[in-house]
Every structure is written in C-alpha cells, then in structure tokens.
Amino acid sequence: MRPHRATRPPVRIVHLGLGGFFRAHQAWYTGAAPDSARWGIAAFTGRSRALADQLTEQDGLYTLVVRGPDRDEMAVQTAVSAAHPGTDLQSWCAYLAEPDVAVVTLTVTEAAYRRHRDGGLDLDAPDVRADVSALRHGAEVTTVPGRLVAGLAARRIAGAGPLAVVSCDNLPGNGEATARVVHDLAASAEPGLAGWIAENVSFVTTMVDRITPRTTPEDVRVVAELTGHEDAVPVVTEPFSEWVLGGDFPAGRPTWEAAGARFADDITPYETRKLLLLNGGHSLLAYAGSARGHDTIAAAVADPVCHGWLDQWWDEAARHVPLPAVELADYRTTLLQRFANPRIRHTLAQIAADGSQKLPIRLLPVLRGERTAGRMPTGGARMLAAWIQHLRGASAPVNDAGAGPYQQRAGSARDVLALLAPDLAGDTDLIHAIDEAGAHLPLRP
Template sequence: MTPPARTERHPVRIVHLGLGAFHRAHQAWYTQRANDASSDGASGDGGWGIAAFTGRSPRAAEALAAQDAVYTLVERGPESDTATLIQSLTVVADGADGERWRAAMADPAVAVVTLTVTEAGYRPDAAALDADLAALRAGGAAATAPGRLVDGLRARRAAGSPRLAIVSCDNLPDNGAVTREAVLGLAARVDQDLAAWIDGEISFVSTMVDRITPATTDADRATVEQLTGFDDAAPVVTEPFSEWVLSGEFPAGRPAWDAVGAQFVSDVEPFERRKLWLLNAGHSLLAYLGLLRGHTTIAEAMADPACADALEALWSEARTELPFDEEAVDAALAALRDRFTNARIEHRLAQIATDGSQKLGPRILDPLRSRLDAGRAPGVAQAGAIAAWIRHLLGGAYRDPGAEALAARLGELSDDEDLATEAMRALAPGVTGLEPVIALIRDQLGALRATTTILTTEPQRGAH
C-alpha cells in the first residue's frame, strides 16, 4: 500500500507547538480550507504552510515525516464518514530539536505561532521551569512550552525578524493572557531586555476552540484505507462540528480563517465561558461519573439515565451564569446533545478525565463561584462532579500529576466531609465561605458511595 501523496506545498508562515490530533483536526484543518478558499495563491502569497513541532514525544512527527506530513482527516457523522486530505503541514519536527525550533521561530516569513499544549502545559512546576532557566542561560534547548517560546523568541529578536502573533488554542480562560504571563515571567528571569522586547513586539491572541477529537485507533486506520486506498499511519478522526473564535492582533497577517467559519471578535471571554461551562464541564462530569458507573465513552455515558440527568442538571446550573439569551443557550445545548450522543465518535472517558486538578477550576468551580457571587445556591450537580472526581482519585487509576499529593492525602481519610474539605482546599486554596459547597460535596459523596463502585483500573472497551 502507499501513503497519501502530497500535491501542494505552501511556504512556512506558521509555527505550531503541540503536534497532536486536536491541532491536526482544528487549526491545520482551518488552514487547509483557508488555502483552498484562496485557490492556492490567488492572492499572490502562495498560501500558508505550517512547521509543526511535537510538545513531548517525537512519535507523531516521526509518523508524519514518513509520509511527507500529509494525512487524512475523517469527519465521523452519526451515519457515515467523510475523508479529506490535509496538506497544510509543510514540515514536522521533534520539539526537543532546539536548533530546528529556533530556526523556525527566527524565520522572518513566519507570522503566526499557535499552541496546543493542554491546560497543564502553561503552568509547569517550579523544578521544570528552573531546569529550563538553566538550559536557556547555557544556550541549550528548553523542555516546557513557556521555555520553548522564550527560546524561540530570543532567536527571533537576535535575527531582527518582525513582529508576530502567538495564538493559544487550549481550553483555558483568557488563554492569550495566560500565555503572555507565562512567557514574560520566564523571559524576565532569562533577560530583562528580552522580556521588554517581547512585551512590545509580540501579540498574544486569545481563542475559543471546539472540536471533539478522540484518539486514533487501528480500526480508524483501517477505515481510512477503505475510504481512500491510502495506507495512512497518522490519520485523525473527528466530529463534523467545529468552532473557532479569536480575539487579538495579527501584526504580520494571518490565513483567511474567517472565510471558512472562524469568528474574529473583540472579546472572546463570553464564548470561552459558554464552551468551558457547558461542553467542557459536561465532559468532566460524564468522565468521572461515567467511569464510576463502568462506561468508557461519552456516548455510553449519555445512554445512562443517571449520567444524562446529572448532565442536564449541571447545564441548568451553568446557563443562568452565561451572557447569552435563552435562545442562544438552547441552540448550544441542542448541538451538544447531538454531539454527545454520536456513538460513532468514541470519545473515551479516561482521556477526558486526565489532569482534572487543572481542568475542574475553569470548568466547574468558576460557574459555581458565579452562582455564589450572584446570591444563588451552589449547584448540586456541580458538587456532584467534584465528588465523582474525588472518587476517581481514590481509585488510583487517574492520570493527573498535579493531583498525586492530594490523592495520597485523600487515601488517608474516610469521612466524607473530610474528603470534601481536603479536595476543596486543593482546588480553591485560600477561598473562604465554601462551607455550603463542602456540605453538598459531602452529601454527593455519600450518594455516590451507595450507587457506584470505585474503579482501580480503566474499564474495558464496551464495559458497563
């Protein structure tokens, strides 16, 4: 069999960090469509190509490099699949290759840098940042996302290259500001003049991104071969739905993403809030509760009335806090129900459940705090999501480095109120007046104890 063949190659004008499935289903897909819409250089610029670097493991780059960075994107609807060849990745590389990374970032033709490094990638621990600081001072390669950005921007400054935009595409409120703070904080420790240059020359764009993209399986690769005839080692399977909302300046230009559905707005925060408090919060609830009830995918959890009812309650608690009219929220929820019940998208609960200590704050605690600030009672379903997360940690089958110390402490406790108190101390350190929330979590822990079983390993596919 043959891999997918390249028929077009665009000049590199975008650098991306975090070469995972989501980037290839979202930003790379939007860029492909923007290039197609402009008829490959009808505007005279040759289109927009991406130099994509891995964030941690080099495996994705190795697989893609073997097929000239071309891959198949499969949009999996409730009834059928549609395959599209994506050629917007011009080159792919290991993010740990510091020399190649610096050269790409210094290239004066590059106008945009995008990131998909997960929520945890923006807040590495002190030891990792200290290691990056030592490496940067010695001229070596950084390992964290902030470190790599500082390293690349230092090279760009040295080369005299023009301004550019850095665009975060991860699920963080005001992710552009979070990126800016992380980069400037580390840059100031490396070189105050570099930090001042970044502050004056680099634009940090905030975005809201949305497209469910499960991990690719061997069965998916077989499907791609049937659809296309290509032996694609690195396809991506995603849902038909996509959304991208951006806010910020692009001083050196950008692809015509708005021509293919992206929205450019003055303030992305309301859209971030809607997505985090409805889709992402719903995912977290279904992940922790669904795993406790023996499910493996979002669609399986949605078919369980206990999970579906809890989700509807969670959405009712969040919708009062959103700055959209009833019609807009109803439309968003109707779309989510359709997406969550698409059983052909096997979005695994164990994947969603990772790094809950980073995710629950913006997804669950923020709308809960909004209710308290408005004089409303904390949500029972919101408390239930936290209680299910606690039970998930107690099982030991979690993937969350940021929760390891908490999980150890929880394992020493048996009283539900003590468990709730300890978890809230970790999730909301220094926040007072949470007694009503702790009481609700305590009650929800008791209810879960009576109706679910703590799992110490991930359930097998299809288990209930």
C-alpha cells in the same frame, strides 16, 4: 500506496502540540482557507518523535475522517508542510528566526503552561528554574514557556520582526495567560528580551471546539480499506467545528474566516460558554459517568441518570454564561447531539486526565457564583464528589501529574476543597452537599 506531493506550502506558521486536535482544527482551517497555498505549517510534537516521523514519511499528509452519526467523509489534509519532534529545539528556533513566519500556534493542554495558582509562571517549579538557567547560558529548554521564549529570543537576534502567538488551549483568556508566562520567564532570564517581546509579539485569545477522540487501529484499517492507501496517522473528528479569535496579527495570517472562523473584539462569552457547558459537561461525565461503568461520552449521555446529572449541571452553569438564554438553549441542544453521536468514541479516561488543572477552570466559577447568589450547586457538588472518588481509584484511572497532593487529601472533601479553592473551604453547607453526592457514587446502571 500513500499519497505524495511534489510541492508543499511555504512555512509561515509554526505549531507546538502536534496531535489529533490540532490536525482536525487549526490545520484544517488553514488548509481550507483560499490562500492556503501560501501558509504552510511546521508542526512540533510535545516531546516524542514517533508522530513527527510518521508524518514526515507521508510528506505531512494525513486523512481527516469526519464521522457523522450515519457516515464518514474523508479528505487528505495538506496544511502541514513539515513535522518535527518537540526535542528539535534547533529547528524550532530556526523557523522563528525567519521573517516569513508570522504566526505561532499552541495546543499543549492546560498543564503545560506551568502556571502558578496566581496565574503567573510557577518560577519555583524545578523544570522552570532549569529553563531560566538554560536561557541565560544558551542551553536547551524543556518547558512550553521555555520553548516560546527561546524561539522569540532567536527571532529578536535575527531581526525577523513581529509575529502573533495564538494559544488554542482550554484556558480562560488564553492569550493573556500565554503572554504572562512568557513575560515572566523572559523577565527572569533576560529583562531586555522581555521588553522586546512586549513591543513585537501579540498574544491572540481564542476559543476552539471540535471533539477529536484518539485514533484507534480500527480507524487506521478503515481508512486504508475505504481510500485504497495506507495512512499510519489519520485523524477522526466530528462534523461540528468552531473557532473564535480576538487579537492582532502584526505579520499577517491566513484568511481563516473564509473557512468558517470568526473574529470578535471580546471572545469571553464564547470561551465561557464552551468551558462551562462543553468542557464542564465532559468533566462531569468523565468522573461520574465512569463511576457508573461507562467508558465513552456517548454511552454516559445515553444513561438517563447521567443525562439528568448533565442537565442539572448545565442549568447551574448556564446562569454564569453572558449570552442570551435562547442562544444557550440552542447550544445545549447541539451539545447533546454531539455527545450522543455513537460513532465518535470519545473515551471518559481521555477526558478525565489532568483534572487538577481542568476543574479550577471548568467547575470553580460555577461553585463560587452559585454560592455567592445563595444557591446550592448540587450538580457542581456532584462533579467534585465524583472527582474525589476518581482520586481514590473508583472510576477512570488517574492520569494527572498534579494529582498527588489531592490524592493525599482525598479522604476528606473538606481537605480537597481547602487545596482546590481555599475560599470555599469554610462553606460547611457546600461540603455537606459534596459528601451527600459522594455517598451516592458510584451507582452502576
């Protein structure tokens, strides 16, 4: 039988992006906080309702499986008080109109922010234009910025007071990025709302880290076997977890620091470290590792060739992380241990998704920094070459809504670079390095 509970924490946090990472990270920190009984979460999926329905059947309870190299630790998580499909805009707005709701958190992936190349909202995108019209006429919105603005509009009308919006996605300066797309949309739809948001809503910047692969049917079976109860939606994660936050919470927050979170005035060094070393390393292995026939991070990093490529990338990337060399060396050692955990089946196909959104953040700062310093980023050139081959169908399947223009240009490294980073398109030495790296891919073990 599934576990049930008589009471649940009152909803004071609303989350968008109900999935494995959220349940292994923000929900875990909230449930582990000493004041967790006062901080329930109403969580919404992106669009589909299947996961929301499954969690609702289980009273919001699910098993978190912390999978170390040698053994599993399992615990039922209690922070999710309610689960809804992302299409339930009425419930979303109703929660945000409640004065007791103090925090909105997001895990929606980089692409969902609908950002233009300049960092603002892509107001020319058809779905964004449709949301501008919907907000003006009281119709239903569909994008993430649209849902945020609709919920904040409901809060303003209700006079429910200030709150904090907390992005937990892999975007540099994710708080500022979220603030900008929200303000751009609000200003386009209702300028008065934009002013209210500026005065009443804080946007908190965060760095989040916990490897959380997709749950498999085998995971579901193992949980049932070892716990004695059925759980349709357990979450598997690694022992390591990190959360660094910077910003104001005008309506309060859980005592996340008691569960291990850290608060810092400037989180830029930590987010840069994670984006370039962990996420950049993941992208390299996703494209180059899958070109060599591997299907998981653990398998790729066990390949001496991939391991060497990873070290080369890290040597280049570490030069652009503003942290002491000793701290970076320790972080790299920890990353290798995490990547090598064979019991965490983190698939390269999962990581390879949405490369057109990820590579500008994970790769381009290193390419630009190295070329400015007069160095050739051989590891970075290899990552880009492997992505180009991925676009040509040579490795993991392409799962990227923004890939079309790049696939049309994938026959030429120069053409891809001209679209990805126009400022580098005239760098003939870099283009030659990308071509050279591509000529040696794929190399099957």
